[in-house]
């Protein structure tokens with residue numbers, strides 16, 4: 001913590017603004033949490049007249065389709081009730097993003113998604129001063145916006161971000177629930193509705209790209225994977241418009257490919273790819289061509305592996 005941040009904390013503490021919130025400012029759903037001492041719920045920030053507008057674009061207007069695969073919905077609801085930061089782990093295209101969208105809709109909270117990458121800086125998350133005709137103007141980054149006005153902030157593929165960037169989430173994901181904007185000289189006390197969610201694909205992890213233990217240990221985690229056969233066929237049929245029988249065949253092909261993971265394939269065929277193939281078939285593309293284009297060609301350039309996967313396709317179509 002640098003001197004400015006320390007001074008800001010000290011000033012806040014003196015003003016009493018970092019103390020526990022008075023009961024009446026907590027939302028109904030979190031009113032009981034203070035007694036357990038578990039949820040670090042802070043008082044609401046002063047309501048900015050622009051707040052509704054600030055988050056309008058991030059509200060999810062319609063119910064996203066989510067086919068439950070286990071107890072993930074109840075577990076996430078419990079985690080949100082105590083504002084536990086959450087980590088969603090699983091391979092690409094298995095439903096992590098869709099699940100967060102569904103949960104944000106179900107909880108009635110706006111969702112701000114950030115795709116993390118290695119060039120992302122702390123300023124990209126918290127905000128920066130911009131120059132305009134009238135001088136300099138502060139612009140909140142997505143994390144500051146979510147913390148200030150009360151959204152779920154979803155950091156997609158968080159391991160892609162450099163560790164010096166990820167540490168900005170530390171004070172937000174422990175009891176403090178604060179985000180220091182050092183350049184602006186402000187400390188945001190997270191809105192009671194704020195929650196941080198991150199996702200990552202453990203398969204992509206290398207030692208260089210793992211999260212620090214001090215970051216990981218701030219989160220609860222849910223494992224995601226491709227659903228079992230019948231459930232995945234139901235999802236593929238729903239999302240692509242093919243009949244259940246065709247969807248079932250597509251899932252069989254994916255299951256074959258998933259067995260080749262680590263034996264020549266880096267990743268198996270995802271639910272997302274099956275939906276692509278199904279959508280082409282539903283458009284009238286012959287199943288063989290649709291599978292080659294949407295399932296086989298994207299995941300491997302190896303001629304033998306392509307032959308093996310093409311053979312799996314011809315077994316079913």
Ligand SMILES: Nc1ncnc2c1ncn2[C@@H]1O[C@H](COP(=O)(O)OP(=O)(O)OP(=O)(O)O)[C@@H](O)[C@H]1O
Pocket residue numbers: 065066067068069090091092093094095096097098099201227235239271272275
């Ligand atoms: N349980 C489910 N219910 C409904 N749709 C699902 C489910 N699981 C997967 N899907 C479908 O799979 C598609 C891909 O999932 P999604 O984009 O959420 O993957 P992801 O895990 O976020 O992948 P990535 O790590 O690449 O971002 C979704 O658009 C959705 O159509």
Ligand SMILES: [Mg+2]
Pocket residue numbers: 096097098156
């Ligand atoms: Mg995603």
